[in-house]
Amino acid sequence: MHQSSSFQERVWLIVSAIPCGYVISYGEIARLAGSPRAARQVAKILKHLPNGSTLPWHRIINSQGKISLKGEDLVRQRNALLAEGVVVTTSGRIDLKLYRWRQ
DNA sequence: TGAATGACAAATT
DNA sequence: TAATTTGCCATTC
Numbered sequence: 001m002h003q004s005s006s007f008q009e010r011v012w013l014i015v016s017a018i019p020c021g022y023v024i025s026y027g028e029i030a031r032l033a034g035s036p037r038a039a040r041q042v043a044k045i046l047k048h049l050p051n052g053s054t055l056p057w058h059r060i061i062n063s064q065g066k067i068s069l070k071g072e073d074l075v076r077q078r079n080a081l082l083a084e085g086v087v088v089t090t091s092g093r094i095d096l097k098l099y100r101w102r103q
Numbered sequence: 104t105g106a107a108t109g110a111c112a113a114a115t116t
Numbered sequence: 117t118a119a120t121t122t123g124c125c126a127t128t129c
Contacts, residue, residue, distance in 0.1 A: 007126060026111050030125090039111040041126045047110060060110080068110040077110090 007033060011045050018059045021084045022101035023094055025063045067092030
């Protein structure tokens, strides 16, 4: 699973494995996908998920424990997380000590 | 080929 | 805490 698949495919696979009620950072996904410093690329991939995708994109936040989206998009991601039991402040803050996913 | 692009990260102030 | 700065890199054009 590393020369045989594209970076994008590896990211999709990893994201699909994040359990309900937990979050993980862009950088961590990049690391698991084999490119430790491609966090920004992970963000771009999540932004362009194919229509109808069931990937839990809302479980990915930044290394500061905050939602990176703004405006209406931030509200959507926050609501999706709240629905899973993850406590998120109005500004998008999440307690990584409680909700960070560890393999 | 090469420059531009991001839902970033880490360090600094 | 928030705002800046600098570094990064797989894609896209």
